[in-house]
Amino acid sequence: MSIRPWVVVEPPDSRGLRRVVIGGQQAGSAWSPAELRRILGRRGYPATMDLDDPASIFWRGGDSGTWPDHPWRRRAIMFLMAVGLLVSMVYNTVIGWPDASGALTFAQRMTGVLFVLSGAVLGIAAVAALDYWGRHQFRASGAVALLGVMMVLATDSLLLLLWFEEKEYTRHLLVYVPALCWSLWALLLLVRHKSWKGVPQPKRFAAGVVATALLTAVSLAYSTMYQPAAAPMHFSLKVEFGKAWKDVNLPFVHVPLTIHMKNTGGIPVYIINNIYTVRGRVALYSKSEGDLLTEWRESVERRGVGEGEGEVFVDQLRYTTISSGRFYDLGNSLDVGQEYAMRRVFQIPEDIGYDTLSAELQISYMRKDRGKLDVEQFRFPHLSWNERDRRYYCDPVVCGGQLIFRGRVRHNNNLINVTRKPRYVTSVWSPGGGIISSISSFPFNFVGSADYREERRELERYGTARARADSEISAAELLKSAGV
Structure with missing residues (x-):
């Protein structure tokens, strides 16, 4: 048998996924022994390879029996994350498009443009959530999903605050109130899993997110609460x-x-x-x-x-x-x-x-x-x-x-x-x-x-x-x- 590079199986992450390193280079990630054998098979290892042979595989953070993945739970979370972000993407676009395309004042048009752009970002975040709760091939996917969830939380909180001014029932309540509850659940879950890990310079990323959120909130509050009076009627x-x-x-x-x-x-x-x-x-x-x-x-x-x-x-x-x-x-x-x-x-x-x-x-x-x-x-x-x-x-x-x-x-x-x-x-x-x-x-x-x-x-x-x-x-x- 020819000498092959040493295989290292890293400890499971918060979702139960174990990274596989062959010869010092990442070869993939596995949820189970069957997936590990498929990765090894693509690299020429025999299908009957002994996974417990310390001369061939080095296990970190557990042995060949440590696979904490719960596939149904993980897929359910992935589905709920993606659906919540996609629904918010459509809703933000529906809110913003009339103002972006037809408002008379610059401030109102900017409000609409911000909502349309936020819809585009939420679409990207939905794809990132699928990757994060899937194979996690992109290091920043967890952070992008977290950014999308924070945007949903911010916009739906603003809508709820505006609703409290009149407390009138509208069908839109059936969208942004459940979306607000969803965003709180998703935020707690992503924070608990420290989804920002793997992002280069996470402090700068966090500072950018906070600054963007503050600027967006100020812009929305200004355009919503301020009644233009600079141009009086004559x-x-x-x-x-x-x-x-x-x-x-x-x-x-x-x-x-x-x-x-x-x-x-x-x-x-x-x-x-x-x-x-x-x-x-x-x-x-x-x-x-x-x-x-x-x-x-x-x-x-x-x-x-x-x-x-x-x-x-x-x-x-x-x-x-x-x-x-x-x-x-x-x-x-x-x-x-x-x-x-x-x-x-x-x-x-x-x-x-x-x-x-x-x-x-x-x-x-x-x-x-x-x-x-x-x-x-x-x-x-x-x-x-x-x-x-x-x-x-x-x-x-x-x-x-x-x-x-x-x-x-x-x-x-x-x-x-x-x-x-x-x-x-x-x-x-x-x-x-x-x-x-x-x-x-x-x-x-x-x-x-x-x-x-x-x-x-x-x-x-x-x-x-x-x-x-x-x-x-x-x-x-x-x-x-x-x-x-």
């Missing part, structure tokens, strides 16, 4: 009466009304409600000089604090709505620098008897850097008097006539979407000056004590606000311009 709104003209066939006067709107701020917006209203005012006049304070108090009691005015010679004001309508399609956006103008003509009788005519323009908007509105769902109105649409029906005696616009809104940071119930923008429009806009998770036909704190919070979260402009002209001046 609108240029105008509503003006034009020169009137007399109808040659009818005793009416045609009055033009010009409406103009321009986004002069730094953020595009969705216009979620708007209305223009023209009113005529009739008052009783008195030559006697009255008490201004008394007039103002009475005006406040009749019309409200926001509209109360005091005039000495004018009393018992009465307003009549002459014309009212929408001037911009609801749900459409108004980009930075974009403007829109519209000219309407309404008619009034020559002897209408109004003292003044006033026009008011109101818009309600939502910042596009805070959320994305489902425009196709939102732009088609529901009629409140349509009895077949039971969800939106309201007795005309109670509600009159209303148009109800409702659509899903998604936050531009998808972390918010996966930790909250769906939010909806609801806008109610009715002629005569009534517009209502709200954002909440309530169904439209919600009955009971609504949490108006949620509505206020969501309106602020999505950057919803109003802007208005008005104009007033003397009826005598208007009729004079028409030659009446």
Whole structure:
């Protein structure tokens, strides 16, 4: 028999795998005597070789009977490790892709990119876990698997912290809560097995992992908690009466009304409600000089604090709505620098008897850097008097006539979407000056004590606000311009 290199079988590692060294070079690893014989057979050793012959094999950390591997347990752990990392890979990609591909702000896009990249890292970690709990051919596979588990723990902990702000049930809870529990189990197991062993310069590796985790956490917290306010909203709104003209066939006067709107701020917006209203005012006049304070108090009691005015010679004001309508399609956006103008003509009788005519323009908007509105769902109105649409029906005696616009809104940071119930923008429009806009998770036909704190919070979260402009002209001046 020819002289062959001496075989050394190293002690079993934490998983029961024993490294085989032949002639000073690693020849493989074995879980059992049968695998050891296969390794030796590939090197020319006979199949009937005596494994207990000290002249041929040197055993360290046990003899030929020391094989502590538990194959079913090890394979079960390998399967659970790989599945947990792969599920987290898909979930992180699902969370990050909408922000990475469609968010308006740089911070939100970076959040999405980080989640997509973390998904790629988790995919690599899943392969590393298969190797670590398998043949362990790559020295760093245990450390890479540990890095992936720590990333899952960090991201799912962040999602759970965000969920605690509202404590609303969503189907996503069924993903990241079990994944968080899985990550704790996997982390304890990998730490117990000291999976970072074999990595060159483990201290630097650990420092890099910690630094990366801290930077990622700061970035995610910044983009999630910080509401961008550096670009305030500004609108240029105008509503003006034009020169009137007399109808040659009818005793009416045609009055033009010009409406103009321009986004002069730094953020595009969705216009979620708007209305223009023209009113005529009739008052009783008195030559006697009255008490201004008394007039103002009475005006406040009749019309409200926001509209109360005091005039000495004018009393018992009465307003009549002459014309009212929408001037911009609801749900459409108004980009930075974009403007829109519209000219309407309404008619009034020559002897209408109004003292003044006033026009008011109101818009309600939502910042596009805070959320994305489902425009196709939102732009088609529901009629409140349509009895077949039971969800939106309201007795005309109670509600009159209303148009109800409702659509899903998604936050531009998808972390918010996966930790909250769906939010909806609801806008109610009715002629005569009534517009209502709200954002909440309530169904439209919600009955009971609504949490108006949620509505206020969501309106602020999505950057919803109003802007208005008005104009007033003397009826005598208007009729004079028409030659009446």
